[in-house]
Amino acid sequence: MWLSIDPRSSVPIYQQIVDAVKERVAKGALASGARLPTIRELAVDLTINPNTIAKAYQELERAGVIEVIRGKGTFVCPPKPAVAAPPQMSALHELMTRLLVEAHHLGVTPEYVLATLQDMIDRWPAKKEEE
Amino acid sequence: MWLSIDPRSSVPIYQQIVDAVKERVAKGALASGARLPTIRELAVDLTINPNTIAKAYQELERAGVIEVIRGKGTFVCPPKPAVAAPPQMSALHELMTRLLVEAHHLGVTPEYVLATLQDMIDRWPAKKEEE
DNA sequence: CATTTGTACTATCACAACTAATACAAGTGA
DNA sequence: TCACTTGTATTAGTTGTGATAGTACAAATG
Secondary structure: OOOOOOOOOOOOHHHHHHHHHHHHHHHOOOOOOOEEOOHHHHHHHHOOOHHHHHHHHHHHHHOOOEEEEOOOEEEEOOOOOOEOOOOOHHHHHHHHHHHHHHHHHHOOOHHHHHHHHHHHHHOOOOOOOOO | OOOOOOOOOOOOHHHHHHHHHHHHHHHOOOOOOOEEOOHHHHHHHHOOOHHHHHHHHHHHHHOOOEEEEOOOEEEEOOOOOOOOOOOOHHHHHHHHHHHHHHHHHOOEOHHHHHHHHHHHHHOOOOOOOOO
């Protein structure tokens, strides 16, 4: 299947699902319009409660990542138009601060972080260069 | 004072303390050798239970950020030597992935993330240029 | 040796995550 | 229209974590 969950992780199951779907969409592994498994299917597949899947899907819908249609299923939303600095930029800012703070305590220089991030972007699966 | 805690946050209090201290150390606001408040002082100051502070300090000690000495107090550890790629690099890798994934769903381009991070590094309080 | 500082332990409360079971609502498709 | 599929809602119960409270202990200071 396309999802692996660790029930023993301290990260809630529904959050793991949210993160996994977000990452797959961002990397292009789940294209716009793709259909996700139904709540009941996924529940059987991962042997977890349907309510937990439902919670994850609701979270993803609030984030604007998927669209949920009763009787049909759930689908990946079209990508947002690129924006320079959205109001939620502070969330990204916070992530970046945490990144630099963690790096500092691991003895990693900011320059190395920057270079590694650049490299990661270059290798990003959904790169548009070849389109 | 030097710490503000939000008891209503979903982030555990002890975690807020850990994050705040780590950030201050990384930014140079808490220099190596600086003495932190005693557990009991902080507990009174923040009107929270001493056990909670103790938990935060233990976590910080495990992370190698502070050194705890009975009868004396707790002190900021000397900085780690700069390293290219430590074994814990995967933790940073994960943070960077999350950063790029979140950016994608906010409609922010990787290039903008990179530029903002560069800017953030330039403005980092503990910059060594003027030494 | 009194004091200061951190450590350890046990009990208790509150809350969030998860499970479970059931009933309901809305759209599909013949 | 009607059986079916799909998501939604509700209620109840279990479990684990965070936090409080109180007490006792250990180690270094001066």
